Amino acid sequence: MFPKLIETIEKVQRFENISTVRKAVLQPLIENIQSKYSKNQVVNLNFICTHNSRRSHLTQIWAQVAAAYYSAQNINCYSGGTVETALFPKVAETFANQGFEVVKITENSNPIYAIKFDDNALPVIGFSKKYDHPFNPKSNFIAIMTCSQADNGCPFISGAEKRIALTYEDPKISDGTTEQTQVYTQRSLEIATEMFYVFSQIK
Numbered sequence: 507m508f509p510k511l512i513e514t515i516e517k518v519q520r521f522e523n524i525s526t527v528r529k530a531v532l533q534p535l536i537e538n539i540q541s542k543y544s545k546n547q548v549v550n551l552n553f554i555c556t557h558n559s560r561r562s563h564l565t566q567i568w569a570q571v572a573a574a575y576y577s578a579q580n581i582n583c584y585s586g587g588t589v590e591t592a593l594f595p596k597v598a599e600t601f602a603n604q605g606f607e608v609v610k611i612t613e614n615s616n617p618i619y620a621i622k623f624d625d626n627a628l629p630v631i632g633f634s635k636k637y638d639h640p641f642n643p644k645s646n647f648i649a650i651m652t653c654s655q656a657d658n659g660c661p662f663i664s665g666a667e668k669r670i671a672l673t674y675e676d677p678k679i680s681d682g683t684t685e686q687t688q689v690y691t692q693r694s695l696e697i698a699t700e701m702f703y704v705f706s707q708i709k
Contacts, residue, residue, distance in 0.1 A: 507571075507574075507575070507605075507624045508605050508606070508622075508623065508624065508625075509605070510604070510605030511571075511604065511605030511606060512605070513605065514604040514605050514695075514698070515571075515575065515698075515702070518695055518698040518699040518702055519699075519702055519706075520699065521699070521702075521703045521706070523699065524699065524700060524703055528700070529703070531672065532672070532700060532703065532704055534670050535670050535672060538648050538668050538670065539551075539581075539648070539704070539705075540707070540708055540709070543578065543580075543581075543708055546580075547580070548580045548582065548646075549580060549581045549582070549648070550582045550584065550643045550646060550647035551566075551569060551581070551582070551584065551647065551648050551650060552585065552586060552637060552642055552643065552648070552649050552650065552663075552666070553565040553569070553583065553584070553585045553586075553652050554585070554586050554587065554588070554649055554650065554651050554652065555587060555651070555652045555653040555655075556587055556588050556589065556655045557587045557588075557589060557591040557634065558585055558586050558587030558589075558590065558591065558593075558634040558635055558636075558637075559591050559592060559593055559594045559597070559634055560594050560597055560677055561652040561674050561676065561677075561693075561697070562586065562587065562653075563585050563593055563597055563632055564597065564600075564674075564693065564694050565585070565650065565652050565672070565674075565697050565701065566583045566584060566585035566630070566632075567583075567601065567606075567621055567623075567630055567632070568694070568698040568701040568702070569581075569583045569701045569704070569705070570583040570623075571623045571698075571701075572698075572701040572704065572705040572706075573705050574623065574624070575702070575705070576702075576705045576706060576708065578705055578708050581705075582643075584641070584643065585635075586636055586637030586638070586639060587634060587635070587636060587637060588636065588637065589636065590616065590634050590635055590636055590639075591616070591634045592615060592616045592634045593616075593617070593619060593632050593633055593634055594678075596677075596686065596687075596690050597690065597694075598610070598619055598621075598632070599690075600687075600690045600691060600694050601621055601694075603691070604691075604694060604695075604698075605623075606622060606623055607621075607622040607623075607629075608622075609622075609629075616633055616634050617633065618631060618632070618633040619631070619632040637663065638664060638665070643665070644665050645665040645667075646665070646667055647666055647667065648666065648667065648668045648669075648670060649666035649668065649669045649670070650670050651669065651672065651673065652672060652673060652674055653673055653674070653676065654671075654673050672700075674693065674696070674697060675693070677689045677690045677693040
């Protein structure tokens with residue numbers, strides 16, 4: 507993994523900062539991943555929020571990195587929304603600042619990004635899409651709802667074998683303010699810490 511990214515990872519491996527209550531919220535995700543992993547089954551995780559622009563990408567990318575870091579095999583992380591918009595540019599900027607190599611592949615209203623965490627690993631492809639987009643699995647996946655709006659507004663996720671609510675505060679609240687960079691940085695680190703905790707528990 508890239509040196510700057512390793513520095514970020516060292517910061518987030520402070521699991522004592524995760525409250526007991528929050529660890530209980532994360533436990534269903536750990537148990538569902540472990541159940542499939544113990545049977546040598548492929549684990550497909552689809553992180554879903556309303557617009558697939560911020561939180562769902564943050565969780566997708568950090569989960570994929572955490573799986574690679576802990577050498578968890580056959581873990582595939584996806585993201586989607588209940589509507590298609592665009593990956594918010596500040597998210598891509600935050601990833602770059604935290605050590606990822608981020609390349610914008612297309613220039614349009616919904617650009618496609620290649621997000622790399624290692625020279626010799628395939629990049630994660632980031633762009634906004636509905637959760638049932640052809641890019642994502644059609645069945646046998648765990649749906650992780652990262653915002654309460656999507657969780658409440660989308661009561662049925664077609665093809666999901668499990669559905670888990672794992673919500674985060676939207677960093678969008680800081681858009682247009684002087685605190686934007688700090689808020690996006692902190693939300694990314696919060697999510698990274700929890701994804702690394704989840705995969706540190708997989709045996």
